[in-house]
Amino acid sequence: MPVKIFPLRTGLLPVSRLSTSYTTKYGPPVALVMPVFSRTFPQKLKFRFFEPPFLPSYQVKGVLINQIGIRKFSVRSERVRSGSGSGHEVRVAKSLIEDEAELSDWVSGLSSNSLRKTQVYSDSDVDGNNGGDNGGYRNRERGETRRRKESESDNGAFDFPSGRGGSRGLERSFSRGRGGYGGRLEENRSGGLFSGRGGTRNASESSRRKEKIGGELKGKNERSGGLTSQGKGWGSVERFPGRQLGMGNDGRREKSRGARGSGMGYGKDGGGGVGMKRERKRVPQRALVVTDDEEEKGEEEGYRSFKELIDSDDVDDEDEDEGDEEDKTVDDVFEKEKVLSQPPSSPGRSDSYLSESRFDQCSISPLSMKGLKDVGYEKMTVVQEATLPVILKGKDVLAKAKTGTGKTVAFLLPAIEVVVKSPPVARDQKQTPILVLVICPTRELASQAAAEANTLLKYHPSIGVQVVIGGTRLTLEQKRMQANPCQILVATPGRLKDHIENTAGFATRLMGVKVLVLDEADHLLDMGFRRDIEKIIAAVPKQRQTLLFSATVPQEVRQICHIALKRDHEFINTVQEGSEETHAQVRQMHLVAPLDKHFSLLYTLLKEHIADDVNYKILVFCTTAMVTRLVAELLSELNLNVREIHSRKPQSYRTRVSDEFRKSKGLILVTSDVSARGVDYPDVTLVVQIGLPADRQQYIHRLGRTGRKGKEGQGILLLAPWEEFFLSTIKDLPLTKAPEPLLDPETRKKVERALSQGEMKNKESAYQAWLGYYNSNKNVGRDKYRLVELANEFSRTMGLDNPPAIPKLVLGKMGLKNIPGLRSR
Numbered sequence: 157m158p159v160k161i162f163p164l165r166t167g168l169l170p171v172s173r174l175s176t177s178y179t180t181k182y183g184p185p186v187a188l189v190m191p192v193f194s195r196t197f198p199q200k201l202k203f204r205f206f207e208p209p210f211l212p213s214y215q216v217k218g219v220l221i222n223q224i225g226i227r228k229f230s231v232r233s234e235r236v237r238s239g240s241g242s243g244h245e246v247r248v249a250k251s252l253i254e255d256e257a258e259l260s261d262w263v264s265g266l267s268s269n270s271l272r273k274t275q276v277y278s279d280s281d282v283d284g285n286n287g288g289d290n291g292g293y294r295n296r297e298r299g300e301t302r303r304r305k306e307s308e309s310d311n312g313a314f315d316f317p318s319g320r321g322g323s324r325g326l327e328r329s330f331s332r333g334r335g336g337y338g339g340r341l342e343e344n345r346s347g348g349l350f351s352g353r354g355g356t357r358n359a360s361e362s363s364r365r366k367e368k369i370g371g372e373l374k375g376k377n378e379r380s381g382g383l384t385s386q387g388k389g390w391g392s393v394e395r396f397p398g399r400q401l402g403m404g405n406d407g408r409r410e411k412s413r414g415a416r417g418s419g420m421g422y423g424k425d426g427g428g429g430v431g432m433k434r435e436r437k438r439v440p441q442r443a444l445v446v447t448d449d450e451e452e453k454g455e456e457e458g459y460r461s462f463k464e465l466i467d468s469d470d471v472d473d474e475d476e477d478e479g480d481e482e483d484k485t486v487d488d489v490f491e492k493e494k495v496l497s498q499p500p501s502s503p504g505r506s507d508s509y510l511s512e513s514r515f516d517q518c519s520i521s522p523l524s525m526k527g528l529k530d531v532g533y534e535k536m537t538v539v540q541e542a543t544l545p546v547i548l549k550g551k552d553v554l555a556k557a558k559t560g561t562g563k564t565v566a567f568l569l570p571a572i573e574v575v576v577k578s579p580p581v582a583r584d585q586k587q588t589p590i591l592v593l594v595i596c597p598t599r600e601l602a603s604q605a606a607a608e609a610n611t612l613l614k615y616h617p618s619i620g621v622q623v624v625i626g627g628t629r630l631t632l633e634q635k636r637m638q639a640n641p642c643q644i645l646v647a648t649p650g651r652l653k654d655h656i657e658n659t660a661g662f663a664t665r666l667m668g669v670k671v672l673v674l675d676e677a678d679h680l681l682d683m684g685f686r687r688d689i690e691k692i693i694a695a696v697p698k699q700r701q702t703l704l705f706s707a708t709v710p711q712e713v714r715q716i717c718h719i720a721l722k723r724d725h726e727f728i729n730t731v732q733e734g735s736e737e738t739h740a741q742v743r744q745m746h747l748v749a750p751l752d753k754h755f756s757l758l759y760t761l762l763k764e765h766i767a768d769d770v771n772y773k774i775l776v777f778c779t780t781a782m783v784t785r786l787v788a789e790l791l792s793e794l795n796l797n798v799r800e801i802h803s804r805k806p807q808s809y810r811t812r813v814s815d816e817f818r819k820s821k822g823l824i825l826v827t828s829d830v831s832a833r834g835v836d837y838p839d840v841t842l843v844v845q846i847g848l849p850a851d852r853q854q855y856i857h858r859l860g861r862t863g864r865k866g867k868e869g870q871g872i873l874l875l876a877p878w879e880e881f882f883l884s885t886i887k888d889l890p891l892t893k894a895p896e897p898l899l900d901p902e903t904r905k906k907v908e909r910a911l912s913q914g915e916m917k918n919k920e921s922a923y924q925a926w927l928g929y930y931n932s933n934k935n936v937g938r939d940k941y942r943l944v945e946l947a948n949e950f951s952r953t954m955g956l957d958n959p960p961a962i963p964k965l966v967l968g969k970m971g972l973k974n975i976p977g978l979r980s981r
């Protein structure tokens with residue numbers, strides 16, 4: 157269906173909307189805000205912006221302005237749109253899923269299956285047998301295997317651990333307390349990479365983002381057309397007309413995993429008993445998590461499916477194929493996005509992420525308002541300002557907003573309002589329906605979202621939140637859900653699917669879902685999770701509200717978001733054109749240096765940063781879980797204050813370390829991509845990424861662990877020369893080239909000594925994981941001979957004379973049989 161696109165505009169923040177037409181007399185937008193990013197050290201980053209002139213009055217015709225009370229300014233005359241055929245018309249992207257009848261059949265099959273299935277797997281079934289024994293190379297179907305991404309993007313993804321560990325259970329409840337967010341500023345030493353005086357601080361490259369801004373507010377301002385005349389609502393809003401589409405089903409049914417291990421997909425032996433308790437503060441029975449216990453019992457070490465590695469290219473190809481038909485139309489849509497203005501940023505201020513609008517200007521229930529007040533949220537963040545009124549109206553929304561700008565509250569708050577407005581469960585109703593289902597890609601993120609929900613629910617004692625995540629015992633979650641049915645469920649995809657398939661009555665409860673949220677939606681909709689998400693979508697009612705949130709919304713996701721969203725959903729984009737997807741107040745650098753220098757360079761970088769800032773708080777992202785372990789071991793040996801977190805650690809350990817890092821200063825967290833998305837660690841001063849990030853999005857999300865809530869931060873990407881190609885994928889971001897620090901021979905010796913102390917088995921695992929990771933990279937893995945040369949170079953950087961031998965089976969699975977330079981066993 158052809159639609160028209162008209163940009164909308166709010167005070168400082170323009171809005172564009174792909175929707176039914178509104179016309180205004182309002183003139184063209186003007187780029188009014190000019191952030192000036194000072195990159196000259198030792199000065200702090202400086203920004204200036206200019207308020208736009210008062211916007212002239214405008215007329216909006218049609219009902220929409222009255223419905224939502226926002227400013228919708230047309231700047232049609234100024235907008236050049238290519239490829240749209242007739243003026244502003246574009247065709248809406250077609251669904252990938254055509255056969256809804258088939259889908260319905262499948263859904264009924266699933267539901268009845270789930271309902272019929274009264275058997276509940278025993279702990280050992282669930283946690284054990286299927287994992288370790290089958291261990292390693294479970295021959296799962298492609299889509300299914302990727303479910304391990306639940307925890308890994310848990311990048312263990314590319315690791316091939318070899319043991320298994322005990323199972324456990326412990327319970328955790330969420331604290332409603334919040335860490336402080338004392339701001340801090342970097343000080344830079346002369347000569348260091350992060351030094352203003354000696355560093356490179358070139359002006360940022362110009363961005364080519366094509367986003368727009370807009371905001372909607374209602375409530376007190378409805379009559380006057382919303383807050384926009386005074387507020388700073390911004391973001392772009394697009395509506396994607398088209399059919400509402402069901403979920404996809406490629407005809408393949410995944411095998412029920414039934415007994416399976418944690419989110420990683422490995423089993424472990426049944427563990428000891430589980431002590432469960434609930435935190436009972438003001439609101440009891442909330443956000444209870446059953447997690448792994450007894451870290452000392454060892455982490456699970458079953459082999460992953462090598463198919464995951466081998467298939468990674470195929471999967472991507474398939475993805476592209478699927479999207480072919482839609483490419484054009486979606487491109488058209490993108491082409492129609494135009495820069496309208498800059499946001500009202502004032503990055504020197506710690507509240508620059510906030511808008512001028514207050515929560516009490518929206519129709520939020522008094523008890524929710526009380527909760528917001530308690531936690532100190534008075535003004536909305538920009539994304540909250542832009543999305544809240546739309547969501548409160550019941551619209552489906554795809555929202556894009558930069559990292560650390562309050563997306564969690566943006567979807568939780570209106571979702572809670574839906575629960576508040578829902579009739580209480582009837583007495584004769586056997587199952588308490590789940591009204592809100594939030595899906596997050598990692599356990600940490602799910603736990604964090606549940607904690608945030610609890611904060612907001614402080615004065616809603618009758619509304620419960622529960623979290624279900626991998627790495628915990630399914631049976632305990634089942635019992636917990638039975639004992640304390642909640643209306644809001646936060647889940648990781650794999651575990652949720654387990655419950656759909658294995659927990660009696662769960663599928664029925666899901667039929668009550670009114671709001672479905674996909675946090676980190678682009679990640680959940682990529683091939684790693686897609687099948688699980690499709691099944692989950694099939695298990696919730698079609699008549700529901702769906703909210704998709706992320707800091708990155710690549711084109712592929714725009715193409716397939718219809719599997720979740722209604723045809724008339726709105727795309728609200730608060731990342732305005734002319735600004736990058738990353739924060740201006742986060743200084744980004746890249747350092748390209750030979751692999752054999754990486755460990756020494758990393759050490760030097762960290763030392764410099766630590767010397768600059770006693771309150772340092774650093775995240776070091778590594779390519780895989782096993783490489784993470786190796787790097788953490790090395791830095792520890794070098795006497796740095798280090799923790800590590802990755803998928804090979806039991807959930808209880810992950811939770812503990814994550815909590816510690818959240819509260820700490822003066823600490824380095826070496827991590828795989830379990831921490832890449834969403835995790836809200838306050839006051840991170842530096843993010844180091846060592847080796848190739850999985851993709852552009854991952855780079856942005858990792859970097860987004862710093863510079864949250866308007867604070868400053870720094871990021872450095874450390875690459876080998878043959879990884880430099882990655883820079884082209886982020887060339888629109890303001891990275892500057894870092895000068896290579898001088899490595900004094902002492903430092904190198906010290907690092908070499910520390911490496912020689914490292915455990916051999918860690919090096920072996922790291923080597924194998926490294927090989928797997930780069931093998932699955934299209935660029936690096938293409939030439940297997942070169943790949944092996946590079947892997948062996950990596951082996952030498954660990955101080956090994958000979959590369960570790962790899963099991964023949966593994967080599968076969970990776971397609972690396974008979975490649976010279978590899979040792980097999």
Ligand SMILES: Nc1ncnc2c1ncn2[C@@H]1O[C@H](COP(=O)(O)OP(=O)(O)OP(=O)(O)O)[C@@H](O)[C@H]1O
Pocket residue numbers: 532533534535536537540557558559560561562563564565706707833834835836860861864865
């Ligand atoms: N209105 C508000 N006022 C003040 N602080 C807020 C507000 N809303 C959210 N926050 C806080 O801002 C921080 C960042 O929020 P959140 O983690 O939801 O960001 P995000 O946009 O989801 O980031 P990411 O893209 O990394 O997932 C959190 O500590 C949250 O509690």
